[in-house]
Amino acid sequence: MSLRSVPKESESYLKVLQYIIFGSVILYFGRTFLIPLSFAMLISFILYPICAWMESKSISRMTAILFSMSIVLLLGASIIVLLVYQFISFLSEWPALKLKLLEAIEQISGFLLETFGLSRVKQNQLLNEIFNQSSGNILVIIRQTITTYSLSLVLLILVPIYSTLILFYRRRLVKAVYMIFPIESRVGIRTILGQTITAYYNFIKGMGIVYFIVGTLNSIGLLLLGVPHAIFFGYAAAILTFIPYVGIIVGSLLPIGMSWITYNSIWYPVGVVLLFTFVQYLEANLIFPLAVSNKLKINALATISAIIIGGIIWGVAGMILFVPFLAIAKLIVDNSPKHKTWSVLLGTSSTQD
Secondary structure (H helix, E strand, C coil), X not given: CCHHHCCHHHHHHHHHHHHHHHHHHHHHHCHHHHHHHHHHHHHHHHHHHHHHHHHHCCCCHHHHHHHHHHHHHHHHHHHHHHHHHHHHHHHHCHHHHHHHHHHHHHHHHHHHHHHHCXXXXXXXXXHHHHHHHHHHHHHHHHHHHHHHHHHHHHHHHHHHHHHHHHHHCHHHHHHHHHHHCXXXXXXXXXXXXXXXXXXXXXXXXXXXXXHHHHHHHHHHHHXXXXXXXXXXXXXXXXXXXXXXXXXXXHHHHHHHHHHHHXXXXXXXXXXXXXXXXXXXXXXXXXXXXXXXXHHHCECHHHHHHHHHHHHHHHCHHHHHHHHHHHHHHHHHHHCCHHHHHHHHHXXXXXXXX
């Protein structure tokens, strides 16, 4: 069958498939440059209304940008201070936790001796073998962790710079976008840009709802377990989940240690671990898709798919960024009658009626 005999509708779907494949390749290989730029765009869209309002009050553009950026940096610094505070608090409890750990190890060793007849010498030999076999893997994990957080440090430096420059040159950038498209499309582009700013604002609002729900669930669970300072620990752990991997680990260490010291039982720390695991599962698979989807007017299936695809292409950064990317894509198809099918596919039930 020749290409000319292919129906036009099939040709359009083939083009969309080609765009998806080529776009995925570009996103994957260009992630080192595109990830900080995307975070900068996200922050720029969020801060634009504040900067525009301040400029309308006769405040210079750079002053407005620096003031807005200072607020973002202050929030980021607050999260880091909270993380350090939790870690220092955990270190202050370490002597008591160390005694508990030694007691637990002694009990496990006695159980192995009585139940399986495994002598202390054999137990030490097994531990040495396990340590020798896993040491290579541990070094790989440590190397990967150092690399990941070195890149995160670079992001912390590049993202504010990119955001400041995007906000400062925003009119020039918008003008350049207008020049790419024909004159008759410029009204639609202006509409999409305005809706994009609103979409990013709604994304942040949805994330706030997610942290509130997760913090509430954590606090209720810790209260039921009888852990002291449950509300503080619950909301601190929820906020720290913003920091991938390390945040939830550090956020859970102190309530785990506190429950162990308070009740002198291993089952309370196990209960805290199960609680945080369950809440994180709900957050990833239910709370985040529903809260963010409703704000962005994207259905939960499309949101979960964006999270998974973003994780495959960009890792943790993609899981955060691909949801607002999907919102922008939906805005484009909503304003294009030719792509009504995609609009229905991505939208919520309220937008399909």
